[in-house]
Amino acid sequence: MAACALVTVVTTVSIILILAIETVSFFSEVSIIEFLTSTKWTPLFTKKNYGILPLLSGTLLTTAIAIAVALPLGLAIAIYLNEYASASLRAVLKPLLEILAVVPTVVYGFFALMIVTPFLKTFVPELSGFNALSPGIVMGIMILPFISSLSEDALSSVPHTLRQASFGMGANKFQTAFRVVVPAASSGIIVSIILAISRAIGETMIVAIAAGQQPRFTFDPTVPIETITAYIVQVSMGDVPHGSTAYRTIFAAGITLFIFTFILNNISYWIKRKYGAAYE
Amino acid sequence: MVRLMSNVNRLKDKVFRVIGVTSIIFCLLILVIFIAFIIYQGSARLSWEFMISLPSRFAEKSGIYTAWVGTLWVLVLTTLIAFPLGVGAGIYLEEYSPKNWLSKLLEINIANLAGVPSIIYGLLGLEFFVRIMKMGNSILAGSLTLALLILPIIIVSTREAIQAVPGTIREASLALGATKWQTIRNQILPASFGGILTGVILAISRAVGETAPLIVIGALAYVPFVPKGPFDEFTVLPIQIFNWVSRPQHEFIINAAAAIIVLLLITFTMNGIAVYLRNRWQQKISW
Numbered sequence: 033m034a035a036c037a038l039v040t041v042v043t044t045v046s047i048i049l050i051l052a053i054e055t056v057s058f059f060s061e062v063s064i065i066e067f068l069t070s071t072k073w074t075p076l077f078t079k080k081n082y083g084i085l086p087l088l089s090g091t092l093l094t095t096a097i098a099i100a101v102a103l104p105l106g107l108a109i110a111i112y113l114n115e116y117a118s119a120s121l122r123a124v125l126k127p128l129l130e131i132l133a134v135v136p137t138v139v140y141g142f143f144a145l146m147i148v149t150p151f152l153k154t155f156v157p158e159l160s161g162f163n164a165l166s167p168g169i170v171m172g173i174m175i176l177p178f179i180s181s182l183s184e185d186a187l188s189s190v191p192h193t194l195r196q197a198s199f200g201m202g203a204n205k206f207q208t209a210f211r212v213v214v215p216a217a218s219s220g221i222i223v224s225i226i227l228a229i230s231r232a233i234g235e236t237m238i239v240a241i242a243a244g245q246q247p248r249f250t251f252d253p254t255v256p257i258e259t260i261t262a263y264i265v266q267v268s269m270g271d272v273p274h275g276s277t278a279y280r281t282i283f284a285a286g287i288t289l290f291i292f293t294f295i296l297n298n299i300s301y302w303i304k305r306k307y308g309a310a311y312e
Numbered sequence: 313m314v315r316l317m318s319n320v321n322r323l324k325d326k327v328f329r330v331i332g333v334t335s336i337i338f339c340l341l342i343l344v345i346f347i348a349f350i351i352y353q354g355s356a357r358l359s360w361e362f363m364i365s366l367p368s369r370f371a372e373k374s375g376i377y378t379a380w381v382g383t384l385w386v387l388v389l390t391t392l393i394a395f396p397l398g399v400g401a402g403i404y405l406e407e408y409s410p411k412n413w414l415s416k417l418l419e420i421n422i423a424n425l426a427g428v429p430s431i432i433y434g435l436l437g438l439e440f441f442v443r444i445m446k447m448g449n450s451i452l453a454g455s456l457t458l459a460l461l462i463l464p465i466i467i468v469s470t471r472e473a474i475q476a477v478p479g480t481i482r483e484a485s486l487a488l489g490a491t492k493w494q495t496i497r498n499q500i501l502p503a504s505f506g507g508i509l510t511g512v513i514l515a516i517s518r519a520v521g522e523t524a525p526l527i528v529i530g531a532l533a534y535v536p537f538v539p540k541g542p543f544d545e546f547t548v549l550p551i552q553i554f555n556w557v558s559r560p561q562h563e564f565i566i567n568a569a570a571a572i573i574v575l576l577l578i579t580f581t582m583n584g585i586a587v588y589l590r591n592r593w594q595q596k597i598s599w
Contacts, residue, residue: 033408036400040422040467043460047432050439105335112332125336127587132343134583136521138550139572142557143346146353146565173342206325227427234429236524237550241557261431261524268434268528274443282528286435290428297427301420 051290054283061277067284073247073258075281076267082281084288086247090164090257091289094239095232097168097253098175102228105172106179107221113180114187115209126181133177141241144170149242162244162256171238175228182227186220187213219307223300230296234289236261260289350576354569362570367534367552371563376571378535379552382451383520383578385539386548389455390462390519395512398463402470402508407496426464433461434528442529449530452542457525462515469511473504506593510586517582521575523550549575 059067062082070083109129113122149166153159159166190213198208214221236259244256245266258266264282272278365375409415437457447453477500485495501508526548534555535547549571556568 033400033404036397037404037409037418037467039397039460040401040418040425040463043436043463044421044425046440047428047436050436051432054439105339108328108331108335109339112329112336116329116332128343129336129339131580131583132339134517134521134579135346136523136550136575136579138521138523138553138557139350139576142553142568142572143349145557147346147349173339176339204321204325206328207321209328230427234431236429236431237554240524241554261429264431264435265524265527268438268530283435286432290432293427293429293432294424297424298420300427301423 047290051283051287054280055287058277058280058284061280062284071249073263075278076270076272080277082284083249084260084285086249087258087260087263087285088288089249089251090239090243090247091233091259091261093164093251093253093257094168094171094235094243094259095229097165098171098232098235099225099229101169101172102176102179102232103225106176106224106228107183109176109180110183110187110221111209111214114184115205115213126184129180130177132173133181135174137174137235137237138241140170140174141167141238144238144242156254159254160244160256162242162246163254164243164257165253167238167242168253170242171232171235174235174238175231178228178231179224182224183217183221186217186224189220190216219303223303226296226300226303230293230300233296234261234293236265240265260285347576350569350572353566354571354573357566357570358573362567363574366536366538367547371561371567374556374564374567376549376552376574378538379547379549379571380574381538382531382535382546383548385451385542385546386455386458386526387516387520389451389542390458391512391516393455393459394462394466394515394519397459398466398512398515399470399508401463402467402474403496403501405467406471406474407492407500422464422467426468430461430522431524431528433457434525436460437525437529447543449532449545450543451539451546453529454526454531454546454548455542457529458519458522461522461525462519465515465518466512469514470504470508473507473511474500476507477503506589510590510593513582513586513589517579517586520548520582521550521579523548523554526551527554549578 067082067084069085070081071085072081072083073086074081113125117125144167148170149159149161149163152166152169156165194212194216195208198212203211239259240262243259243262245258245262246256247258247263248255250257263285267278267282362375363380364377365373366377367379368374405415405418409418434457437453437460441447441453441456442449445453447456481499481503482495485499486492490498531551532545532547535545537544539546553568553571553575556564556571559565
């Protein structure tokens with residue numbers, strides 16, 4: 033059974049090795065300075081440029097939009113469910129909201145392309161058929177249950193004595209929620225936000241379907257862009273020969289993605305470790 | 313002045329109540345709109361014909377036969393690989409592993425793996441299973457990749473289910489002279505099985521919906537035959553949907569919507585079973 037547990041270690045080591053080896057051979061053909069500073073990414077064109085910045089800006093843009101949607105909604109829902117709603121209402125609503133997290137991402141991609149983009153076009157006529165705004169919003173709805181569920185867990189682990197003390201001082205529910213409970217649960221809430229960001233950065237199908245496939249160094253949400261993940265899908269769908277520089281680009285893009293999520297995951301793990309057990 | 317302050321606070325309280333309720337209604341409304349749209353678009357296309365037709369250049373003749381058979385293959389193989397590995401690792405970490413730096417490292421490692429984007433697992437599968445192990449773009453390579461992807465979820469839920477078994481049960485069994493393995497086999501596992509099963513089903517339903525890693529390992533959108541064994545090339549429902557969504561013709565979009573209905577039925581059924589098991593198991597065993 034120890035061998036079963038070791039599989040997880042082998043997995044991690046293999047991921048890092050494979051990404052690193054292919055990336056090293058990639059950088060023997062492409063300068064690392066170009067990779068980090070060039071604002072053009074055109075490995076599949078005749079005139080090749082290998083700047084990761086356009087893919088990075090696309091990834092950060094869709095992630096920022098997703099968080100802008102998921103954070104206020106998710107927090108409001110978590111606070112409402114935990115501090116205002118009755119236990120029976122909560123028992124009904126929580127599983128319903130979690131349905132949002134089990135819908136496959138390819139289905140969300142369909143929604144972004146077929147429903148949200150046409151809907152947004154009625155307000156923003158200059159919106160392109162592929163854009164960052166619509167998949168960003170849909171991604172926000174997808175990651176919302178992460179924030180609402182995990183934050184609610186954090187809020188509900190705040191001991192009732194704190195609430196009672198606050199009510200005893202004459203505070204109402206709103207004051208108690210925002211001045212006592214939320215600060216007390218802040219580490220858990222921050223962890224939920226970091227995990228949601230990490231999830232959004234790695235999300236693939238929604239952006240592959242609805243954001244377009246045009247790497248562009250911009251933060252304009254109305255034009256077609258491409259994220260790191262969508263680029264890997266684009267190359268995988270075509271027939272790029274194994275061992276070519278174009279083939280290696282997906283590993284260089286992959287390691288960039290991996291580094292971002294790895295850092296975020298470890299920060300959240302560290303916060304959980306350091307502050308998580310405060311009320312247990 | 314004090315009265316004014318308290319009025320302001322009462323107002324904030326009311327406003328937030330409205331914001332909370334509105335947020336929830338907004339989210340549920342979106343869910344309803346999405347699902348209604350899918351049913352409106354796709355239900356007319358759904359037929360027995362659609363289920364048993366091979367993919368085709370013509371939207372009206374296309375079906376999802378290869379796709380759902382592929383999904384079924386992947387589901388079964390992934391379960392066969394991930395279930396014993398994940399539960400084994402969970403039991404080991406909870407019952408056997410000494411609490412030292414190694415167990416801490418394993419824990420951090422599993423937490424990390426759970427956060428690795430699924431497409432990275434695709435890159436791992438592409439290099440390791442498809443190229444180095446020479447499995448090609450086969451069902452086996454896809455299932456192994458997805459098994460690694462859901463392994464952390466199964467391990468974590470196995471551990472939680474085992475942790476929920478009270479220590480007294482364990483101690484009673486040991487006091488009666490049972491060995492450690494007998495205690496695990498006859499007491500701990502039966503008592504935690506409902507929880508383990510719930511976690512496994514949830515993990516597998518996630519694997520069924522995964523698209524990106526399978527695209528990366530080279531699962532094809534167009535497979536003109538039904539796979540007959542684990543070494544055949546394959547496609548799955550999510551990839552078929554992705555392929556149809558990416559086409560400009562409206563008829564293919566209708567096909568995608570119909571296929572989405574089938575995919576959602578599968579994932580919702582699996583999640584429903586998991587929730588049912590969890591509730592039943594919690595009711596049955598109250599320590």
